[in-house]
Amino acid sequence: MREKATALGFDDLKIAPADGIPQAPERLRQFLSAGYHGSMGWMAETEDRRASPKTLWPEARSVIMLAMNYGPDDLPENHPLAHLEDPSTGGISVYARNRDYHDVIKGRLKELASFLVSRAGGDVKVFVDTAPVMEKPLAEAAGLGWQGKHTNLVSRELGSWFFLGSIFTTLALPPSGAEIDHCGSCRACLDSCPTDAFPAPYQLDARRCISYLTIEHAGPIPEEFRAPMGNRIYGCDDCLAACPWNKFASAAREAKLMARDDLKTPKLADLLTLDDAAFRKLFSGSPIKRIGRNRFLRNVLIASGNSHDADLLPAVRSHLSDDDPVVRGAAVWALKRLASEEIVETERNARRGKETDPDVRKEWR
Template sequence: MDTKTAKLITALRDKARSLGFDDIKFARADSIPDAGERLHHFVDLGYHGTMAWMADTAERRSSPQNLWPDVQTVIMLAMNYGPGDAPEDHPLRHLDDKSSAGISVYARNRDYHDVIKGRLKEIAAFLVSRAGGDVKVFVDTAPVMEKPIAEAAGLGWQGKHTNLVSRNLGSWFFLGSIFTSLNLPESGAERDHCGSCRACLDSCPTDAFPAPYQLDARRCISYLTIEHPGPIPAEFRTAMGNRIYGCDDCLAACPWNKFASAAHEAKLVARDDLKSPRLTQLLTLADQEFRKFFSGSPIKRIGRNRFIRNVLIAAGNSKDPSLLEQVEPLLQDPDPTVRSSAVWAFGQLADQADMEMRRQAALKSETDPLVREEWKTV
């Protein structure tokens, strides 16, 4: 590496640090030749579930150069979002309080897309001002295989839970990428440090890993609570517990997390009211209230109906009959998915005599086949 390039890399690293990024690495645009084949295999097995966009964009996603032919180097950046060390910050604290709700750590903050993309643009503009070239920035929403590229760049390795793991950041960090037409020196790939550990695999409540390094999204609580439309499949409802948005079990189990909090401070501070919100509060959110409460949060993107569906599953799993006061009105909700989920929750909380009386009355008036089937089977 010549002196001029070395100074540029140092300047980029300093700029990234000043903007809150914990690491920055560089990969050649052609550094993931096998990623496309692995993606097609994933889609062929149906592991992508209803995420049709993964199949539709598979060709562009398989290589950075398929997305933008001019790219020569991909700059990958990491930003720690790990939970704090205080007991109230523990990512799985909600599991001990069934009347509270579990929200994935990454979603307890502002929407990371908004936070990171602006900062990536600053770094990209800085790069162009120093070295020229063309640039494009991406944060999760474009067809970019960020994790394989990040592994090739040396930010970390894809662990057995398929998420990226870093020896410095554990499993708690966001990724962002800058594509550039400049030919910058690559950092070198990171090797796998999982060894014989299978803590992440064993922690999964729904057995979503058919094998190490493979994820069947259709069984994953993160997919079910965020991407999946319609009712939660019956086989996963009990296992969901009170996880209402995402699932951190496999991330929290990773032993490499012990290095994250010790060496790096999270750049996004969680909202106190999203650490362990009460189910009683969430069940009563109408659409406008939902939008206001989750303003600036990634949770807002799934919409009120899908969110209430998730909260109703948690309510049913709580076995707390006092929640019937909030669940019962949702039996009349305009949305069929909400109504059907309310039926299930009601069935878990109400006594048998009340449930049977409600069933008979509902089957006389309910016209939606989805909701009728729930009344018949609950």
């Protein structure tokens, strides 16, 4: 199994018993009770099935956990946060700079699962982040790594730039043994967060997390988080990049997970011109396509407002009449950030008494 997994592009394979995360239900309940899941109602709706693999599939006896590395190339010179040095560009999370990992990994998992069945029998189910499966606690129980203080999985061999996939099986396979926590007194990940999204070590309030705000959150982004977002337009890697265990990370081996050059540091000026058709073309096969043009453009407009680049003003103004009210509101906020007080006043006077769009009126007030 390990040899086959390596041949398929996986970087590690470990096994956990299907009942190996007894602490997960209570931790999940506390997370949901605190409201830390924000608008991700599907987490509460699937709480029972999510809390235990045995609830999701009672016949499961073992869970094979796989890791596939997606580390950025040329580390440490090509730092994953290099985009922060140029506010005229947009920052896209490392994992989303090429193909959708669901498409890449699921086919490999199915092939590995078929290999297992052909050699040992049993029934199998494969999952890649699309079902109510708590991959990180299972990966910790299997020994792939441990959940760090930023709640992401960390490996002593791989760092934290890797995807997880799982194969549930009715076979009773020998467990690998759980990994222990190696964070020690380090709090680099907690201190790096631009929006203070960690109320305590090992706890994440998604409502304050830039990854959640730019990807899962559908409405206007709360104003208190707009300036701290900087030029992060899809996801955020700050807490991952801060982890010292990433000194052991390596670049992705899978070509489909290697960053496209045009998505490493895309120019905001170019992204502001995207209509729906151009957005779909640019992000065809990318996980970014899932959030749609309007939500993506909302993020780009906020980054534009933080750019201090007055050359973006014409492109920002063009979105004051966008069909989507959230885009219009983000355009107003960006315009106010970019324009001088004189320009802001001129715009106000031009629109005063004539504005019929309640979303834009609210932003101007």
